[in-house]
Amino acid sequence: MSLHFESIIPSLPFILEGIGVTIKFTTFSLLCGLPLGILLALAKISHQYILRWLAEAYTSIFRGTPLLVQLFIFYFATPQITGYAITTFEAGVLTFSLNSAAYSSEIIRAGIQAIDKGQWDAAFVLGLSYGQTLRTIILPQAVRNILPALINEIVDLLKESALISTIGEADLLRRSQIVASEKYLFFEPLLVAAIGYYIMVMVVSLVAKTLERKLRHA
C-alpha cells in the first residue's frame, strides 16, 4: 500500500473550497425549506380538510420517492418542461428545500401536537386569537420538542447535499473526485472530503447541544 498525501497538498485549497459550496447550498436549502415546513405543519393541524389533505399528499410524495430521483427530475426535466435552463445550484436548492420541508413539517407538527390541548383552551378563554396562541403560547413550548429533531434533519441535509455532485455541482465531494481523477489517487482526496463533512457535522451537533442545554434551563 502506498499513500501519497504529499501529492494532493497543492490541490487542498481547491477541495476545501467545496466546504464553502456545501455550506452555502445547505444554508439556502434550509432557509427555503424551513418556512415551507412550518407552513406545511400548520396546514396539517388546520381544521380545513383540504389543507390537511394537500399537506399530507405533499409529504407522502417527497418522503415516498428517492431524493436522487427528485434531484434528477428537477435538474434534467425542468428545461424540457419549462424551457428554463436551470443551473445545478438552483436545481439542488429547489429539490433539497422541497424535500426537507416534507421531513421538517412532520417534526414541527409532532412538536406542536405534543403540547397539552389545555394550553389552547386556556389561551382562548383569555381571549387570545389562534395566531397569538400559536406564536406566544404553543410554539415557544414546542421549540423544545422540535429543535433536537430539527438539528438531526439539518445534519441529514448537510450529508445528503453530497448528492448534488451527481449533477455536476462543484461541492466538497465533486472537487475531491476531480482531484482523484487528475492524480489517479482515490483514498487521499476522498478522505479529505470525509473529514470535511465530519467536521461540519460535528460543528452543527455542538451548536445543537449548546442550544438544547440553554433551552432546557430557560
Next chain:
Amino acid sequence: MLKVKALTKSFHNHKILRDISFELKMGTITALLGPSGSGKSTLLRCLSRLEVSDRGSIVFQGNSLTDLSSSSIGMVFQGFHLFPHMTVLENLVHAPLQLKQMTKKNAERFAVALLKKFDLNGKVHHFPNQLSGGQKQRVAIARALIVNPPILLFDEPTSALDPEMVNEIAALIYNLKSPDRLIIIATHELRLAKLIVDQILFLDRGALVENVSKATFFKTPKAKRARQFIKNLMST
C-alpha cells in the same frame, strides 16, 4: 343575570346536553353537580365559549354570550393550564397586554396586588414548575381575575389537590363572591357545595334535573338520580 335557554349540544350524533335552561343571579355561587359524563364539563365549556352549542342561547346582562368581550369570562381549569414557559407575573399579564386591554404598568401593578392577596408575593418571578399544586391553582385564579370578569367558572377545583384542602379552596372561592360577579363551579365535591354554594344545578345524562337552592337540594332532592348521588358521595 345569566340566562341559558334550551341549550343543546351533540358530538357525533351523541347528545351531551339536552335542552338545558336556567337563570342565575349576580352575586351568587352555583354548583354544577352530576355524575361523570353528565355533561357538566361540556356545559362549562359552552359557558366559557370553548364549545359552540348546536341550539339554544346564552344571554348575559341582555347580551348574547358571543357578543361579550373576553374580559367578561374567567375560567379556572381542572389542570390549571398555566403557561409553563412564563413566570407567574407573565402568566397574569400576558393576555391583557396582547389584547391591549391594559397598559403594561397597570397590568403589572394589578397583577402584583392580586398575587399579594393570594399570598403569592414571593412567587412573582417563579415559573409554574416551581410551585405547589395549591399555589398553581391560586395563580390560575389570579390569571382569570386580572381583567375582573363578571362571570367566573371553575372546573373541578378540588380534584387536582389534596382532600384536606377543600376548606381552603372553599374559603378562597367564597372570598371572590361579590354583587357584580357570578360564580359557577363544576364539582364532585359535596363538601364544597355545602360550604359556599347558593344554588345547585344537577345534571344527569345531559339533562338538567334539579335547579334548586342548596338547602332544598340537600334536604329534599326531587330527582331520584340526585338522591342516589348524594347517598353515594356521603358514604365514601
